[in-house]
Amino acid sequence: MDNNERLYTLLVYSENTPGLLSQITAIFTRRQVNIESLNVCSSSVPGIHKYTITCVCTEEMVKMLRLQMEKRIDVLQAKYYIDEELFILEGALIKVSTPTMLKNPEISHIIRVTGGHIVEVNPTYCIVEKIGRTGTILSLYEQLKEIGAVLQFTRTGRICVTRSHEEHLFKFLEKRAAAKARLEANSLPPSQSPKGE
Secondary structure, three states, rough: OOOOOOEEEEEEEOOOOOOOOHHHHHHHHHOOOEEEEEEEEEOOOOOOOEEEEEEEOOOOHHHHHHHHHHOOEEEEEEEEEOHHHHHHHHHHHEEEEEEHHOOHHHHHHHHHOOEEEEEOOOEEEEEEEEEEEHHHHHHHHHHHHHOOOOEEEEOOEEEEEOEEEEEEHHHHHHHHHHHHHHHHHHHOOOOOOOOOO
């Protein structure tokens, strides 16, 4: 990573259209930018999906990626953020050896101190759940790995909301609805226009 590169999070809103995900990932591939994490879910607006994508690149590159995504007809809006502008969470599951855990009380201590929760226990393994920032999740994983207790590890993609008071998408949708209403009003014959002009 050069000095001008940093981690950016792109929030992309789109219509729920098959094949759009492959088009979005192709934008990154063409510019040789690696996607660090990707999460797709329904947004708070019915029929609109939210893509949360993280990547390490320069600001110039992330601006280009955003513009390329917004050129897609099904993409409503794409914006990029740095971590300080977002409230961020990730989730992880760590499978830990039960015999190792019973032999080494330090494992339980590490899990408690780092905010992990044991959600399942059987004679072979325990499942540890950890919700938090990427750094705290990786810290817990690395500590357990060093002890040799980890059997499996997986984590989710990043989920986040902006720290601004309003959802940028709502403004965009309001403007689009107003523009559509103006267009429809201008296309009506004079006798049917809203003001009867």
